[in-house]
Amino acid sequence: MAKREFLGGFELLVLLALIRLGDEAYGVPISEAIEESSGKEVALGSVYITLERLEQKGFVSSRLGEPTAERGGRAKTYFRITARGLREVRQARRTLMNLWQGVPQLQGGAV
């Protein structure tokens, strides 16, 4: 069996947020998307570290925007998922779905 690295839980959340946000994804909307769906506060620093790691793996690409006064003269870094990243998310989904099936504790909404 081929040896490959699995996506971490937070990496998967970040990639899913990137897919939802499209080309306008940068730190703030990414963290807000994860916060809204998880109900937990997200550390922006962790989002950026995860994005850097995903970029090193080739799952994400980035470009710099223009600096704005609202941000104290700092530019946004926009991120988007690459074709390789998208394949990885699909693979992660398949793996999760396979594991999900047939587990009685996870059927329905009851805990």
Added chain:
Amino acid sequence: MRGTSPPRLAAWLFERLASGPNRESLGGDLAEQYRRGRSSAWYWRQVLMALWASTTQDIAHHKLTAIRAVVVSWMFLIPWIFFTGWLYGSTKFWVMETLIRGSVRWHDFWVIYAAPLLITWCLGSALIGWVVARLEPDCRAGMLFVCAVSQLLFAIQWGAPAWRLANAGLPFFASFPVMVNLAAVFFMMPVSLWLGGLLAARRRPSTDTSGPLRAT
């Protein structure tokens, strides 16, 4: 009423200690969120979490640099501790006879609390922080952290006998100076190291002002 500028100290710490290729963008995101109404507590929390993340990333990605920083800090710390200890010990009686001359307050300061020795150790620690921050400008937080942690070895070596002494059933007036000594080596020396590092660290110039740099 809350201003639009984020808490100054938190922003100052972030500017001087945060690292990583997206440091400027992260700083911009924090400023943007604060302007949109996030609280000062939220800003502080985010800065501290970002700095902790920077610290761990610095250490993970610069292991050899971390070893070098620890070696440099100990190359300075050991001679400094020995020299100041020798100087303090060899001048103590001369100071008591010529400068203190029966003043109880100065005697306590100089002899009981060994304050000059502790102050020079803290100054030495601050200088180490300054040197390390200057040597490793791209990963200051991580390098200062490993140096501060490595200094705990000295603190334990110095502090363990002092701790036993403080817990030997001595009356409060006798054990209190020992506790002050312990606080100095365990707390004030690492704090001095961080302060030295922060003073050495200039605000890094923005790297995000020239439009797209990375390919999409």
